[in-house]
Amino acid sequence: MIEGIARGTAAAVAAAVLVCPVKAQTVADRIGEIRDGAVRMSFAARDGVCGRGDRTRIVSRTKRSDERWSGCDAGLIRVALYLVDGTVVDLETHVGGRWRSGGGGVDLGTVPALEAADYLMTLAAVVDSDPGKEAVFAASLADSATVWPELERLARDRSRPEEIRRQAIFWMGHAVDDDVVDALTGMLGAFSSDRLNEHVVMALSQHGGPRVADVLQDLAVDETASVALRGRAVFWLGQMKESTPALIELYDRLESTELRERVIFAYAHKRNDEDAMEELMALARSETNGELRGKAIFWLGQVRDPRAVQFLAELINR
Amino acid sequence: MNNERRAAIVMLGAMMLSAAPSQAQTLVERIEGAPDGKVRMTFAARPGTCGIGESFTTHRHQDEDWEWVCDPSPLRVVLTKEDGDVTRIRTFVGGQWREGSTALDLGTVPAREAAEYFVTLAEHSHGHISRDAIRPATLADSVLVWPALLRIARDDSRGRDTKRAAARWVGIAAGDVVMERTGAAPVEDPEREAREQAVFALSRLPRDQAVPELLEVARTHRDPQVRKRALFWLGETGDHRALDLFEELLRR
Numbered sequence: 210m211i212e213g214i215a216r217g218t219a220a221a222v223a224a225a226v227l228v229c230p231v232k233a234q235t236v237a238d239r240i241g242e243i244r245d246g247a248v249r250m251s252f253a254a255r256d257g258v259c260g261r262g263d264r265t266r267i268v269s270r271t272k273r274s275d276e277r278w279s280g281c282d283a284g285l286i287r288v289a290l291y292l293v294d295g296t297v298v299d300l301e302t303h304v305g306g307r308w309r310s311g312g313g314g315v316d317l318g319t320v321p322a323l324e325a326a327d328y329l330m331t332l333a334a335v336v337d338s339d340p341g342k343e344a345v346f347a348a349s350l351a352d353s354a355t356v357w358p359e360l361e362r363l364a365r366d367r368s369r370p371e372e373i374r375r376q377a378i379f380w381m382g383h384a385v386d387d388d389v390v391d392a393l394t395g396m397l398g399a400f401s402s403d404r405l406n407e408h409v410v411m412a413l414s415q416h417g418g419p420r421v422a423d424v425l426q427d428l429a430v431d432e433t434a435s436v437a438l439r440g441r442a443v444f445w446l447g448q449m450k451e452s453t454p455a456l457i458e459l460y461d462r463l464e465s466t467e468l469r470e471r472v473i474f475a476y477a478h479k480r481n482d483e484d485a486m487e488e489l490m491a492l493a494r495s496e497t498n499g500e501l502r503g504k505a506i507f508w509l510g511q512v513r514d515p516r517a518v519q520f521l522a523e524l525i526n527r
Numbered sequence: 528m529n530n531e532r533r534a535a536i537v538m539l540g541a542m543m544l545s546a547a548p549s550q551a552q553t554l555v556e557r558i559e560g561a562p563d564g565k566v567r568m569t570f571a572a573r574p575g576t577c578g579i580g581e582s583f584t585t586h587r588h589q590d591e592d593w594e595w596v597c598d599p600s601p602l603r604v605v606l607t608k609e610d611g612d613v614t615r616i617r618t619f620v621g622g623q624w625r626e627g628s629t630a631l632d633l634g635t636v637p638a639r640e641a642a643e644y645f646v647t648l649a650e651h652s653h654g655h656i657s658r659d660a661i662r663p664a665t666l667a668d669s670v671l672v673w674p675a676l677l678r679i680a681r682d683d684s685r686g687r688d689t690k691r692a693a694a695r696w697v698g699i700a701a702g703d704v705v706m707e708r709t710g711a712a713p714v715e716d717p718e719r720e721a722r723e724q725a726v727f728a729l730s731r732l733p734r735d736q737a738v739p740e741l742l743e744v745a746r747t748h749r750d751p752q753v754r755k756r757a758l759f760w761l762g763e764t765g766d767h768r769a770l771d772l773f774e775e776l777l778r779r
Contacts, residue, residue: 499720502724506721506728507727507731510729517728518732522729522740524725525722525729
């Protein structure tokens with residue numbers, strides 16, 4: 210179903226892309242020639258992208274062999290655009306599978322992934338609502354395309370709708386390039402919108418890595434940042450793999466009871482993490498702040514760890 | 528009204544009538560005889576019932592600087608009747624009735640009669656009426672209702688909510704008994720709060736892990752307050768082993 214009317218037009222996008230000196234028709238040129246109807250194109254997906262039905266995921270190589278992802282097929286990214294009077298009004302992205310026969314419209318076939326990504330990012334800069342978000346999504350899946358600098362520009366562009374800016378930030382977090390960490394770090398707290406700021410924190414966490422753990426720790430202890438944003442930093446640090454040592458270090462650095470509570474929450478949600486469980490029990494045993502101690506005890510009742518029963522019984526009887 | 532409930536209420540009415548002075552109407556007769564609409568009654572609450580309106584407690588809160596002031600207040604119950612059946616029960620503590628209501632006010636009634644009526648209603652009704660009748664029954668002054676509540680808690684034909692509500696109140700009664708039998712003022716224990724939190728945390732674990740541990744605490748812990756807390760959370764589980772322990776403690 211077509212939702213909303215986009216402001217930009219495919220022709221405008223084409224004009225923007227035509228600065229390219231190559232005389233052969235680009236993806237933008239070809240789409241710019243179409244006024245109405247559906248346009249399909251396919252392009253190579255970046256490594257790790259696979260799809261399962263309507264769901265698309267970026268999955269690591271090791272996970273792809275997991276049973277959970279056994280039905281997750283890698284393949285071409287397939288994008289269908291719908292134009293009305295030269296304007297892109299809807300855009301759908303699929304991974305793998307194949308086009309239905311007899312669908313009508315123009316099929317551009319398999320196009321260069323870089324060109325497709327360029328076109329889609331240019332489109333994202335001018336169309337609003339769902340097509341804009343979908344364009345960001347599709348561009349972010351393209352093989353060998355470094356789209357995060359464009360995503361950063363889009364995220365920082367105050368003239369663009371917030372939902373598209375959030376989508377841009379989200380996909381920055383999925384960029385492979387490590388330089389994106391610096392870009393995202395530079396965006397921390399840069400927005401007047403709390404949701405955008407929180408998205409930056411989440412995107413950093415999604416990117417992961419030891420540098421990110423340090424950045425999130427520093428944000429959590431930064432007293433010039435809002436408590437809400439610092440709390441999100443703790444939460445997303447907790448969501449990162451192997452972040453328990455960083456959480457332990459952070460707990461000691463924090464002075465705020467509220468933020469320390471977030472660390473306790475993070476420990477409790479570290480599944481099958483021995484160190485987090487040990488830390489939770491240590492706090493339940495000897496934290497001098499009664500409120501925090503109570504939280505640690507509470508969460509021991511929520512974790513499904515066999516040690517919790519014995520520990521709680523000992524705590525009651527000691 | 529279903530036949531079972533009607534028969535039970537009528538039987539209760541007959542029993543009350545035989546115990547009442549001749550010509551005086553029993554509470555059951557007055558409720559049964561009331562027209563559709565709201566019926567109000569007031570009766571004495573058991574000591575320690577504090578609060579205002581629908582938010583109240585039977586626990587006494589205190590710490591070293593502050594204590595709860597619990598002024599004796601009556602219970603106020605409003606029944607709603609439709610087609611002769613009780614379709615809603617609301618229980619309040621303290622306050623006063625609003626004026627100008629069309630409700631039939633039965634005035635202050637004997638707590639024992641009220642408790643017997645609500646216990647019968649709880650035992651022979653279903654759904655929310657059965658569940659909601661438990662509260663005024665347990666709060667009525669000087670009435671022993673735990674045997675009836677224990678029957679309800681063990682009755683698999685009852686709804687889950689009703690069984691849980693009954694088990695909860697029997698667990699509270701068992702905890703009160705443990706405290707009463709201790710007699711002496713509780714010993715200061717800086718670890719008590721953490722122990723009580725740990726009892727709660729235990730209660731959140733899967734039942735097969737939680738219940739045996741809570742039973743152990745409820746039976747053997749040196750601090751009666753911690754035992755009481757374990758009994759309370761055992762009541763929340765509705766587990767049959769917990770009900771057996773409640774009965775054992777209450778029958779002693």
